[in-house]
Amino acid sequence: MAEAQSAQSPVAPSKQVGRPRRSEQALLDAAAAVFVASGVDAPVREIAAKAGVGMGTIYRHFPTRSELVVAVYRHQVESCAEAGPRLLAESTTPEAALRAWAALFVDFLVTKHGLAGALQGVSAGSDTLHAYFIDRLVPVCGTLLEAAREPIDATTPPIDAYNVLKGIGNLCIGAAGAARYEAAALVQLLISGVLAQGAR
Amino acid sequence: MAEAQSAQSPVAPSKQVGRPRRSEQALLDAAAAVFVASGVDAPVREIAAKAGVGMGTIYRHFPTRSELVVAVYRHQVESCAEAGPRLLAESTTPEAALRAWAALFVDFLVTKHGLAGALQGVSAGSDTLHAYFIDRLVPVCGTLLEAAREPIDATTPPIDAYNVLKGIGNLCIGAAGAARYEAAALVQLLISGVLAQGAR
DNA sequence: AACATTACGGAACAGCGCTCCGTAATGCAA
DNA sequence: TTGCATTACGGAGCGCTGTTCCGTAATGTT
Numbered sequence: 446m447a448e449a450q451s452a453q454s455p456v457a458p459s460k461q462v463g464r465p466r467r468s469e470q471a472l473l474d475a476a477a478a479v480f481v482a483s484g485v486d487a488p489v490r491e492i493a494a495k496a497g498v499g500m501g502t503i504y505r506h507f508p509t510r511s512e513l514v515v516a517v518y519r520h521q522v523e524s525c526a527e528a529g530p531r532l533l534a535e536s537t538t539p540e541a542a543l544r545a546w547a548a549l550f551v552d553f554l555v556t557k558h559g560l561a562g563a564l565q566g567v568s569a570g571s572d573t574l575h576a577y578f579i580d581r582l583v584p585v586c587g588t589l590l591e592a593a594r595e596p597i598d599a600t601t602p603p604i605d606a607y608n609v610l611k612g613i614g615n616l617c618i619g620a621a622g623a624a625r626y627e628a629a630a631l632v633q634l635l636i637s638g639v640l641a642q643g644a645r
Numbered sequence: 646m647a648e649a650q651s652a653q654s655p656v657a658p659s660k661q662v663g664r665p666r667r668s669e670q671a672l673l674d675a676a677a678a679v680f681v682a683s684g685v686d687a688p689v690r691e692i693a694a695k696a697g698v699g700m701g702t703i704y705r706h707f708p709t710r711s712e713l714v715v716a717v718y719r720h721q722v723e724s725c726a727e728a729g730p731r732l733l734a735e736s737t738t739p740e741a742a743l744r745a746w747a748a749l750f751v752d753f754l755v756t757k758h759g760l761a762g763a764l765q766g767v768s769a770g771s772d773t774l775h776a777y778f779i780d781r782l783v784p785v786c787g788t789l790l791e792a793a794r795e796p797i798d799a800t801t802p803p804i805d806a807y808n809v810l811k812g813i814g815n816l817c818i819g820a821a822g823a824a825r826y827e828a829a830a831l832v833q834l835l836i837s838g839v840l841a842q843g844a845r
Numbered sequence: 846a847a848c849a850t851t852a853c854g855g856a857a858c859a860g861c862g863c864t865c866c867g868t869a870a871t872g873c874a875a
Numbered sequence: 876t877t878g879c880a881t882t883a884c885g886g887a888g889c890g891c892t893g894t895t896c897c898g899t900a901a902t903g904t905t
């Protein structure tokens with residue numbers, strides 16, 4: 446029934462009745478503000494209050510908590526991903542590019558409280574977040590890795606980009622809290638080990 | 646007042662009236678069983694139920710959750726700490742000793758679900774646990790590290806045992822869950838990097 | 846036998862993530 | 876202009892968590 450859609454267009458699945466997305470952007474802004482203030486594990490109620498909306502609104506726009514986090518940090522993850530090829534082109538050596546990119550990534554993770562933890566499933570229900578990070582950054586990391594290590598010697602299969610990326614992420618967990626803990630230095634040392642594995 | 650403590654001994658602060666610690670050992674056994682089944686983040690109620698005691702009993706014996714975890718794993722941490730000097734004496738090279746010890750430590754962390762995470766404050770209120778691990782294992786790790794790396798070259802201060810230990814711990818987070826994630830390999834690569842830093 | 850002392854058990858509190866539904870706002874149609 | 880279908884909204888409610896607290900029961904001593 447009701448093919449009498451009158452004129453306009455036969456395809457018009459979203460009638461767009463009711464109030465349009467008024468709060469989506471306000472929500473993202475508020476979430477970003479709360480994340481920097483209280484970390485990515487901040488209570489959902491706090492975000493809702495800051496944005497001046499109810500709980501329901503948050504969960505309709507972002508069915509799971511991870512999706513909110515992803516939405517907030519999408520721009521920065523994207524720019525981090527795009528930095529990979531650019532660094533490879535600009536740097537004098539592939540190794541320098543890899544190290545610079547890792548430093549960039551570490552800085553990103555460390556400055557967002559708890560992001561590194563949420564990245565790999567320690568925090569509950571970070572499915573989407575983990576998947577997004579992996580999907581977007583593993584290829585970038587892989588390209589840098591391939592370029593940086595000598596292809597010679599194949600007695601033992603070298604560690605793959607997925608493991609390197611997760612290793613870097615793990616090393617950044619809790620880095621913002623402990624003063625004596627130097628995640629960036631450890632990451633560079635890990636990379637040294639990874640590259641030494643390739644060479645012989 | 647009340648120096649009339651009769652005979653026995655003037656110092657006897659614990660009169661030991663009432664039921665003695667009947668449940669302490671049962672508690673530890675139950676906690677250990679639950680930890681292997683559901684990880685160290687298992688609900689306290691689950692531990693209490695398994696042990697057949699009430700919540701109050703747990704929190705009287707172990708005021709904070711960390712202390713219970715520490716008590717459960719004290720033996721294994723201790724044996725891990727003692728393995729350090731022994732490996733150093735038995736191994737052909739100090740590097741081999743360090744690597745073997747790290748493998749031991751990694752195996753310990755990975756087999757206990759969530760222990761690595763609880764080790765460094767990602768899980769809430771793991772103060773005591775973190776302190777105990779650090780206090781007990783940093784010296785051991787430091788000894789192995791000193792022995793394994795050449796003392797030459799001092800342009801840049803090498804990374805300290807605290808950071809190496811925390812780095813190893815962090816790399817083990819979530820290792821039991823992700824099939825493709827190879828924490829042990831990453832730890833060995835990190836060590837490669839650390840040792841390469843010392844040499845030149 | 847009666848008591849003081851201690852351990853015990855579980856109800857109760859505060860916090861969390863997430864769901865659900867009654868209500869209010871909105872744009873199109875008559 | 877008026878009415879209505881459609882959609883977004885807000886927050887109470889549910890189940891779960893860690894932790895505290897207190898009435899009660901068991902115990903060794905007097």
